[in-house]
Amino acid sequence: MxxxxxxxxxxxxxxxxxxxxxxxxxxxxxxxxEELAVKYHALFSEANLGNRGLYPGTAMLEDELISDISELVHLRNGWGQFVGGGTEANITAMWIARNLSGKKKILAPESAHFSMKKAADLLGMELVDVPLDDGYRMDADALESRIEEDVAAVMGVAGSTELGTVDPIDEISGIAGDIFLHVDAAFGGMVLPFLEELGIWRGNWDFRVEGVDSMSLDLHKMGMATVPSGILLLRNREYVGPISVESPYLTTERNIGLAGTRPSGAVAGAYAAIKSMGxxxxxxxxxxxxxxxxxxxxxxxxxxxxxxxxxxxxxxxxxxxxxxxxxxxxxxxxxxxxxxxxxxxxxxxxxxxxxxxxxxxxxxxxxxxxxxx
Ligand SMILES: Cc1ncc(COP(=O)(O)O)c(C=O)c1O
The missing domain is CATH 3.90.1150.10 (Aspartate Aminotransferase, domain 1)
Structure with missing residues (x-):
């Protein structure tokens, strides 16, 4: 043609x-x-962080961004990587929880994004809905009554898809105890820190809550970055163990996460947005x-x-x-x-x-x- x-x-x-x-x-x-994000996404369009050794420059951008976003949500000495979006981050977090615990039940608020249904189905896990309170946030008492020996993960939402609500993450963490706790901040991750800075809203929803083990946070939502700019953050580097495999044909010994080839032009785009906006x-x-x-x-x-x-x-x-x-x-x-x-x-x-x-x-x-x- x-x-x-x-x-x-x-x-x-x-x-x-x-x-x-x-x-x-x-x-x-x-x-x-942002315009600069679009421009630099295009420049880095051949990059593939699935094969990090070939793209040390892009890898450096990713590391710096993960460090900036970690700081924003009070994560220290953790681990993170770019993923395709909130869906992939949520699925990956449940994959980690299942493999760390050897258990299969997920407790999630009724307001959880539908990606949790995909996660449960793909991973052979059981998704148990936890009802909401009058304010459409996860009902802590209802959660407590569902905690049993076979629970692999509890998840809460910080910025829900339908109503923008924030679950009481600190209370949830207290109830979950040692159970893996995932926070879906795909939308709220780039809103709540600034609401706090503006004095409009305050809450304990991020890694300041000690029990939080992982978080989804999308820069293609309120981060003014290009699609697909999802981020998965983990409290502990060792959590990548159960989601990494040997990758002999690549430049790194192990490939971590769900994707092989990873969104990487988007890393440059997100870098442009985050650094220029501040x-x-x-x-x-x-x-x-x-x-x-x-x-x-x-x-x-x-x-x-x-x-x-x-x-x-x-x-x-x-x-x-x-x-x-x-x-x-x-x-x-x-x-x-x-x-x-x-x-x-x-x-x-x-x-x-x-x-x-x-x-x-x-x-x-x-x-x-x-x-x-
Ligand atoms: C709270 C929440 N989590 C996860 C997702 C899924 O994100 P994505 O569409 O980037 O996979 C969304 C999408 O709107 C969302 O609102």
Whole structure:
């Protein structure tokens, strides 16, 4: 095919996609990446950290980033690596827990991301739901009543997918005792530290809690990095033992983790984003997202929608029995929102591209849509 034709097809496909800058995507947790991140992701597109010895430069970037992010979530002398995203990090953490304990039960809040179902299925483990309290956080008493000898792992969420809630990780840790404890901070990992710095929210949710053994944290969500920029952090380097295999044909003796070839252009992209934005840059973004979240709640009250909970992070859901029909109608009007089922609600993630102007347009279109419904 002549390159003009290839390019034409690629452009045509690109035009079909929704783009964050158009301001009509209100249900995604992904960033519009920083320009510098996009540029350096492309430059490092042939790198493969699955074969680290060939890419000492990229490996250096990864190490430095892991060290920066570890510091952000108070992990000292731990271990971490880039993975494909929250799903891979969650699966890998459960893989470690199963192999360290030789047990198969996972206790997870009902609000856990669906990747936990994949983890349990793939690993031949049993996923046991722990009910939520009135604030949609894992109910500590319910957890306590489910702790038994055969539990391999307990997991909690710091920034849940549907409502942005944070489970009481310190309390969970006290109940879990020596059981492996995983924290899914895929979304919250780049929000909560800055909410704390801004004095908006405070909680004990990261490696400051001694019982926390592992964490998922995505930079392609609130980290303004390119996809796929997931991170898995482990409290203890020795935890990689059960997830590493001999890799004789590669430049390292052992290959660690689920993936062979690993996302590596994304490491350079994430490095560009993290280093150029710095703590101050992320703090500003989080401050803006929270301002806009409050603005959205105000505007939605005016249209007749009540938030399910007072938002903790920039994820907010509004109660309605008509969520599916509203979503479909907004879709017809070119707006992408999402829905949740328990409770029935429409859900909006107030990412940095969801500005006040976008919120004003959105609530106007929504009012219109409600009339036609
Ligand atoms: C809390 C949480 N964990 C895990 C994931 C899965 O992340 P990914 O889609 O990057 O695999 C998500 C995705 O939205 C999430 O919100």
């Amino acid at each position: 002549p390159s003009e034709e290839v390019e034409r097809r690629l452009r045509e496909a690109y035009e079909k996609d929704f783009h964050f800058e158009d301001g009509h995507v209100l249900g995604s947790m992904c960033s519009k990446p 703590r101050e840059g992320y703090r500003d973004i989080v401050r803006r997202c929270m301002d806009n979240t409050r603005y959205l709640v105000e505007k939605m009250w005016a249209v007749g929608f009540e938030p399910v909970i007072e938002p903790v992070t920039n994820v907010v859901a509004f109660r309605t029995d008509d969520a599916e029909r509203i979503r479909a109608e907004m879709d017809r009007k070119g707006w992408k929102i999402s829905v949740i089922r328990r409770p029935r609600a429409i859900r909006i993630v107030v990412m940095p591209y969801v500005t006040k102007e976008v919120i004003e347009q959105f609530t106007e279109v929504l009012s219109d849509a409600l009339k036609s419904l």
